Amino acid sequence: MAQTLAQKVWERHVVHRAEGEPDLLYVDLHLVHEVTSPQAFDGLRVHGRAVRRPDLTVATMDHNVPTTDGPVTDRISATQMDALSRNAADFGITLFPMGAPGQGIVHVIGPEQGYTQPGMVIVCGDSHTSTHGAFGALAFGIGTSEVEHVLATQTLPQQPANTMAVNIEGDLPAGCSAKDIILAVINTIGTGGGVGHVIEYRGSAIRALSMEGRMTVCNMSIEGGARAGLVAPDETTFAYVEGRPHAPRGGDWERALEEWRTLPTDDSAVFDTEVDIDAAALRPFVSWGTNPAQSVTIDDVVPDPESFVDAGRREAAHRALTYMDLAPGTPIRDVRPDTIFIGSCTNSRMEDLRVAAEVVAGRRVAQGLRALVVPGSFAVKMQAEKEGLDRIFSDAGFEWRGAGCSMCLGMNPDTLNPGDRCASTSNRNFEGRQGRGGRTHLVSPAVAAATAIAGHFTTPGDLPAKEA
Amino acid sequence: MEPITVIEGTALPVDRSDVDTDQIIPSEYLKRIERTGFGPFLFGEWREDPNFIINDPRYAGASVLIAGANFGCGSSREHAPWAIEDAGFRVVIAPSFADIFRNNCTKVGVLPVELPAESVRALMDAALDDPETRIVVDLPNRRVTAPGLEESFPIDDYTAWRLVEGLDDIGLTLRQEKKITSYEATREAWLPTA
Numbered sequence A: 001m002a003q004t005l006a007q008k009v010w011e012r013h014v015v016h017r018a019e020g021e022p023d024l025l026y027v028d029l030h031l032v033h034e035v036t037s038p039q040a041f042d043g044l045r046v047h048g049r050a051v052r053r054p055d056l057t058v059a060t061m062d063h064n065v066p067t068t069d070g071p072v073t074d075r076i077s078a079t080q081m082d083a084l085s086r087n088a089a090d091f092g093i094t095l096f097p098m099g100a101p102g103q104g105i106v107h108v109i110g111p112e113q114g115y116t117q118p119g120m121v122i123v124c125g126d127s128h129t130s131t132h133g134a135f136g137a138l139a140f141g142i143g144t145s146e147v148e149h150v151l152a153t154q155t156l157p158q159q160p161a162n163t164m165a166v167n168i169e170g171d172l173p174a175g176c177s178a179k180d181i182i183l184a185v186i187n188t189i190g191t192g193g194g195v196g197h198v199i200e201y202r203g204s205a206i207r208a209l210s211m212e213g214r215m216t217v218c219n220m221s222i223e224g225g226a227r228a229g230l231v232a233p234d235e236t237t238f239a240y241v242e243g244r245p246h247a248p249r250g251g252d253w254e255r256a257l258e259e260w261r262t263l264p265t266d267d268s269a270v271f272d273t274e275v276d277i278d279a280a281a282l283r284p285f286v287s288w289g290t291n292p293a294q295s296v297t298i299d300d301v302v303p304d305p306e307s308f309v310d311a312g313r314r315e316a317a318h319r320a321l322t323y324m325d326l327a328p329g330t331p332i333r334d335v336r337p338d339t340i341f342i343g344s345c346t347n348s349r350m351e352d353l354r355v356a357a358e359v360v361a362g363r364r365v366a367q368g369l370r371a372l373v374v375p376g377s378f379a380v381k382m383q384a385e386k387e388g389l390d391r392i393f394s395d396a397g398f399e400w401r402g403a404g405c406s407m408c409l410g411m412n413p414d415t416l417n418p419g420d421r422c423a424s425t426s427n428r429n430f431e432g433r434q435g436r437g438g439r440t441h442l443v444s445p446a447v448a449a450a451t452a453i454a455g456h457f458t459t460p461g462d463l464p465a466k467e468a
Numbered sequence B: 001m002e003p004i005t006v007i008e009g010t011a012l013p014v015d016r017s018d019v020d021t022d023q024i025i026p027s028e029y030l031k032r033i034e035r036t037g038f039g040p041f042l043f044g045e046w047r048e049d050p051n052f053i054i055n056d057p058r059y060a061g062a063s064v065l066i067a068g069a070n071f072g073c074g075s076s077r078e079h080a081p082w083a084i085e086d087a088g089f090r091v092v093i094a095p096s097f098a099d100i101f102r103n104n105c106t107k108v109g110v111l112p113v114e115l116p117a118e119s120v121r122a123l124m125d126a127a128l129d130d131p132e133t134r135i136v137v138d139l140p141n142r143r144v145t146a147p148g149l150e151e152s153f154p155i156d157d158y159t160a161w162r163l164v165e166g167l168d169d170i171g172l173t174l175r176q177e178k179k180i181t182s183y184e185a186t187r188e189a190w191l192p193t194a
């Protein structure tokens, strides 16, 4: 029977199947971070269980780490990080601790180190695990009980998922990026539109994206409610993986390629749901509310909640505008953030930093704005510094930081203060996500960088020309 | 995990849709390395508003949480169902749930009950009108009963059985240990290792 990419990966990982039970899937790679794992390791200890495959388990610290030099001053954060160090040592797991080469946001280092490869099943106690789907891997976010389950058994029982094709055809206009694609997708399907589904992103606009762009798209699958999101592996994928530290080599590389080429969805396969998006019609998106579907294009105005037909959405829009302190009808370009955050597992890779650096080079951050650039990993930081991007950002007035989740969530010292308004390249604009009372607008790196210069939402194309 | 069979009690109506796990338990409270003690931080930011319903003493002791659609969206943090359970709830009723949250609930011993939007609305209104409204959730018979309402709810047989028996997933999976070992023997040698 004709199969989709997701179905092929699934079928190749079934360890046990029985009528009336969820399939038991084998997990090829289990990524672990400090926040969602301590209780799982404790569970193992209580039951006297070992980690079945420490060799398929990789741990890093990202959520709590400060991104400035110096010790961890938050005692509870330090406890959580110490717990991971101890657990990794006790159970024989490879750990990339704070400050070590290889450390970084869990979803940035997996691909970068070559752990993430096509056709794998990858899990992590983190909902943005879908990022790894960019390689044609089936990658799920799981809870802590499931983390314990995978540690103990290297498998995971999974209820069947539906398949959804999101077809994005056409050429992306200049100034639009992968981030705008995924914000448009979420705006179209809604925050719950993908529930119960695994999304496959397809179409010429997706094939034209780099791996980094595809990771940005897959990263936010969860914001559309999907269990996972993936892209068929192709030459772009193989070129990215080849030569990375954990990629197959020599004859193994040839065998792997042969296998990976069998993964793309069969022509006659049928998806349970299909959604079409015209890439050529896209514009840069800016979120105005407190969930990632509440967004408009940069050319629009803040919507009037009364314009929503659905009562629930109307009510949610009213609450969101109160929280965001925005008036209906305000042009998005008139909204003035006081903070700029370029970072997170959505947009903290080299391509993102290069785009932003190009915009800010030779310009200055607007008066009174606080602007942060936080590379996704130690390796990204090193590479960016090699290319001189750190100087470009610093000269423009950005703070150049160490690797971590940073201002994506309020668990480490980089947080918004109540009432702060942030243009952020991260993935969640929930109330208080970046710090209590903070207001988040989700944007692409290009828009974040241009906004930093202008002091209000804008695109690089709309900035006054640089002085020669 | 505590087995769940029939839960009877009053309900806390949280009349909002798309309640994300950052609202259920804000990230600043995720630093604890224990599984318990998250209850006081449930709806951490909202509860600072004295008018937020969780602060209404008439709803103290509720064991059923009622909420709007797409409850539990966002982060995979199991701290969300831990906080719900720690605050005394055994059942969450909503028109729909986010996948990871729903799944996490069933690992923790909190029953996610999906009912049609109109029925959730009716229960929500009943609980808002009268905090004493009693709701009975019968898992073995998959039925919710409240004054003027009787409705069945869907749940797959396997999950229902696990919850009724209070079974630990890992124990169940380890019964397949032989199959795991033989699957491992078939894995390609080039797959990455740490």
Ligand code: SF4
Binding pocket: A062, A063, A105, A106, A107, A126, A128, A344, A345, A346, A404, A405, A408, A409, A426, A427
């Ligand atoms: S960067 Fe943000 S979304 Fe990504 S793993 Fe870290 S906290 Fe989660």
